[in-house]
Amino acid sequence: MRNQSQLFFGGFLILIGVLFLLGTLFQINAWALCWPTLLIVVGGLLLLRPVLAGPGQAVNFVLLGNVHRDSAWPVQNQEFWMGIGDVDLDFTRAEIPAGETHLRFYSFIGDVDMLVPETLGFALTANGFITDAKIAGNKEDSFLTPITYQSPNYTSAERKIKVELLSFITDLKIRVV
Numbered sequence: 163m164r165n166q167s168q169l170f171f172g173g174f175l176i177l178i179g180v181l182f183l184l185g186t187l188f189q190i191n192a193w194a195l196c197w198p199t200l201l202i203v204v205g206g207l208l209l210l211r212p213v214l215a216g217p218g219q220a221v222n223f224v225l226l227g228n229v230h231r232d233s234a235w236p237v238q239n240q241e242f243w244m245g246i247g248d249v250d251l252d253f254t255r256a257e258i259p260a261g262e263t264h265l266r267f268y269s270f271i272g273d274v275d276m277l278v279p280e281t282l283g284f285a286l287t288a289n290g291f292i293t294d295a296k297i298a299g300n301k302e303d304s305f306l307t308p309i310t311y312q313s314p315n316y317t318s319a320e321r322k323i324k325v326e327l328l329s330f331i332t333d334l335k336i337r338v339v
Contacts, residue, residue, distance in 0.1 A: 231256070237263050237323065244269035252277045253284075253323065254339060262322040269329045276325070276336045283319025286311040288327040288334055295334040311336065 181195060220238060222229070225245040232252040237259065242249070249267060254277055262283075267274065278284045288295060288309040295302045297311045316322060327334070 237265075239264045241266040242268070244272060246271045248272070249274045249276075251275070253282055254279050258282065258321045258323065260320055262324055264324050264326070266326045267329070269327075269332070271331045272327070272329045273333045274327065274335070278313075278323075278336060278338050280313075280338055281315070281319070282313070283316040283322035284311075284313040284336075284338075285316050285322070285324045286327070286336065287325070288329075288332060290327070290329040290332045293329070293332045293334060295332075295336075297334070297336040298338045309334070313338070 185191065185195070220240040221243070222240060223243045224247055226247060227244070228248045228250070229242055229244070230248075230250045232250070232255070234255050234257055236257045237253070242265075244267065247269065249272060251265075286297070286309070288304075290304070291306060293304045293309055295304070295309050297309075302309055313319075
């Protein structure tokens with residue numbers, strides 16, 4: 163995922179740059195091309211993503227809104243596609259199955275807050291144009307650079323959560339309790 167998302171994001175930025183360069187050279191309104199193309203691509207992803215995700219992978223679409231999970235909620239392999247929104251996940255009382263569970267978040271602008279118990283194996287990869295992260299008390303800001311975190315007990319833990327984020331702008335907070 164990490165390399166795929168970086169390739170996708172890098173390719174997207176190059177494509178936008180080429181369109182604007184060609185627009186400048188040939189006196190074409192690049193915005194008039196980019197906006198409809200973006201709408202077509204997003205529409206295609208909305209239609210095809212559940213098919214591409216495969217069986218056993220839940221796909222959730224939230225254009226503007228929040229994803230909030232606390233109490234005793236069942237954790238399963240899921241993808242979340244968001245425009246602008248907040249993600250609040252509390253894993254302290256969640257029903258986490260044995261083995262590794264994957265959660266993927268794709269968003270334009272997101273505020274991600276997670277509460278993780280110390281006994282849980284937890285790994286995170288966050289890719290974005292701008293990412294402001296505070297993970298287990300450590301602050302890290304990045305610009306086009308992935309942020310990774312893995313709990314010390316990840317390889318030996320019976321229950322593991324692997325979170326992958328791809329966002330244009332992300333404010334990320336992971337608290338370990």
